[in-house]
Amino acid sequence: MHRLPLTVSVLAVALALGGCGRKTSDANKELPPQTVTVVAAAQHDISGALTASGRLIPREEMAVAADLNGYRVARVTVEEGAYVRRGTVLAVLDDSLLRSQIDQVRATLSQQQVAAEQAAAQAIRVDGLDNQGVLSKEAIDNRRFAVRSSRAAAAATRAQLNDLLTRQNHLAIRAPADGVVLERTVRPGDTSSTGTAMFRMARDSEIELYAELPESDIARISVGDPAEVVLASGRRLTGQVRLIGMRVDSQTGLSIARITLPRDPELRQGGFAQARFTRTFSVLAVPEAAVHFDADGASVQVIDAKDKVSRLRVRTGRRAQGLVEIVSGLAAGQRVAVKGSAFVLNGDKVKVAK
Template structure:
């Protein structure tokens, strides 16, 4: 006959069994909750791909040649100023005119003095010609012939002096009209009509042929990578302006340890003098280890990426980045080809966070 357990022992056994069953359910529930709370992420592989070698540097847009224009006479009042800033002018076009009434009077007086000297020269020439015939017939003395010859030479000298004075007066009159020395664009106007100006004072500025260039200073280690003829890409105003390096300084500044490059802008478009633009200098073709730019997280002034370990936890890695082209960034250090990094969701991760790897579209939708 089987022994029967006491009622109290039976109840205790049931309680233990029920407690054990409840623990398994709680563990399963905890595991399910952990899985559902893990952040869905997508992965991408670091891979080698062709990428043009470039140098990024900022610099100003400047005039290739900006002429500072002024007049060469002082104390005259501006009577005409037919140009405005931004106006295109042709070579020889009148830009500014001074009061020239006094100069016109001086020129007229010089012209009259020249005509008087020419008349005296002609008379001296005729007298000398007649005296030569008389001297041949021994009708006048040799000394008289010499005097007439000297008079002719003196008249010629007076004519030359009068002509030089007339030319000087004409030159001063021409100085009253400031004309464009070349085709170009008026970039600055520093004078107003009615103003009395001085010689040598800057009155107007002219960008010769409207031609602009981009200048940038590079440290010595980057200066060695660029060369005359390299392409420069300047993104501005929704478009990319292409230029070409025209010149590179042969040395570096002893104080700043930098050198300057000059890039022609044949079609500057929206660029204006004084604009500061970041340019990309294409120095050649090459290979680079790249990952999607979205995988890179900037924290504490450094670049990081995340990978996923065997425990489905995020692991952070510090990387050194290079140029970014078409959504991919070159990795200079911190990764090797074939490494997988988190792309979608990387910005929300921290070291040790639990993750769940899904397809890229699902991770982005989450």
């Protein structure tokens, strides 16, 4: 067995220790900072779209009922879907019983008018006979009272006749305004009732979309905004927001936007349609690449004045044109990392690309 000289062994150990020292020194050297590009959060105009669905309903629905109770419907002159003008006869009630009453009252009125004329003639004959002794004062007064009484009776009967004639005129059920007949619930032979609608109409044939939106979205639209409405058939119509509801349903969290639509025969009450609202908003936004999402939500990497990274939680909104709206958590002017942001951690120092 040969042994190395002592000087050779010592030299080998020294070389080995020297090599380990160089490796440790290299590991302790600091890595260069990650290079990132930054963008300042700023206001941008972005186009956003909201969608809402709902049912088609009349802008103003009219219930048409008879003014009189207990009259038989003689005929119906319109069907559902008919467009009618104000005053158009929709149905007619049988007036046979009313005609007989009118004839009776007219006959009574004729008799009373004759009696009034006779009483007036008799009263004229006693003019100038007061205190003459020809007739007693009582007899003269009775003739004069008879004139007034007969005239009053004739006036009461004339009022009764006018009431019957008014009733006769109301036996024709007429449209209260221009519009389209949405529903007909009356048939010939039915008995009229003031509490039951015979027809339902849409005033001026105006049908609207009763669109339902979440409370968070209803604040993003305004009266007068345009809306593209898609019908069940796929047809597209251009509408306009006429009214925004002031109430949020406590069960669904939805509110209402009523959208006016042009007159179209395809618009039917109760039909389904969808609305799309497109608007341009000025919002605080950053590029999409600057926003990171994980189980805790959205965040951005903020670069401070010393080029150090801070992770901030943010709440995002609309997305468009490669931008993301920042609803809260970030202020205008703050710098956020974009390219290279995925490779840096909270507290890291970075190199900002020029």
